[in-house]
Amino acid sequence: MAHEDYKEMLEAQALSALDAAEVRVLEAHLQSCAECRSQLSDWEDAAAGLAFAALEATPLEPSPQVRARILEAVRTDTTTGSRAIEAADGHRLQAANVVALKQTLRWSPAQTWGAIAAGLICAALVASLFVLWKQNREARQELARLSGQVRDAQEQLARQREAIEIVAARGTRMTELAGTKVMPGAHAMLAYDKNGRAILMAKGLPPPPAGKAYQLWFIAGGRPMPGRVFTTDASGAGTLNDQVPAEALSAAVFAITLEPKDGMPAPTGAIYLSSLT
Ligand SMILES: [Zn+2]
Secondary structure (H helix, E strand, O other): OOHHHHHHHHHHHHHEEEHHHHHHHHHHHHHHHHHHHHHHHHHHHHHHHHHHOOOOOOOOOOOHHHHHHHHHHHHHHHHHHHHHHHOOOOHHHHHHHHHHHHHHOHHHHHHHHHHHHHHHHHHHHHHHHHHHHHHHHHHHHHHHOOOOOOOOHHHHHHHHHHHHHHHHHHOOOEEEEEOOOOOOOOOOEEOOOOOOOEEEEOOOOOOOOOOOOEEEEEOOOOOOEEEEEEEOOOOOOEEEEEEOHHHHHHOOOOEEEEEEEEOOOOOOOOOOEEOOO
16 A cells, blocks of 8 residues: 555554554554654544543443544545645645544534533523522612601601691691490591591401591581592591681581592491481
8 A cells, every 4th residue: 555545544544543553554654654653643643632522531442333424525525625735735625624524423422411401500500590580679669668657657747747747737726536336446637727627547447348448527617528548557546637628617526438449529328327326
């Protein structure tokens, strides 16, 4: 065999794609040919570089069928193309082909494990993102809840401040409302200044049923004038800021009924509290 024929076996040897007889023949030639030894060494270095690049990959030996295909592909390549390419930088181009083959056929286990590892990492990332998203959502909900509490407290404080202002003002009148037989435990105090600015503080009124609210009425000359609606909390307490109509300022009766939640122009429900007992 000529030196050129051995050269064509080197890339197959670098792929471990030669059979035992071919390996023996090639090794015999390598003993006496420094150029082929050097070229084989170059390709083995390239293969080692690929193996390092594959990190912990453990390439498997190709099956006999795959091995035959590699050999066939390499031989076809060298017989059709190598001599023409050799004039330029044939060794390098062929090496590139071998690398491509190696990547396709010997890296597949590495790629498989790589894909599995990437899948696991991706799943872990998705899981931790979900945890973060959940924590973030819980934190937001807590913040919203606390903001709501602060807002409620501020509103309550503002009402109390106004109540104190009204109660402390000169000429303010205080009227007590007592529960009727519908709600005997209920009690309320209505304070209103000389301009009719009023605050109602009720106790012992259970929270109204869904869609309902308590409504304040100013009754003057036998005619009920609608006030605002309010609800009570779980403790049965509620407050209401309102404006006493001018007609009701000097002499009036005050009453509280249960009405639809938006209030009514005239009372429709039972009287729960009244200033007349
Ligand atoms: Zn040689």
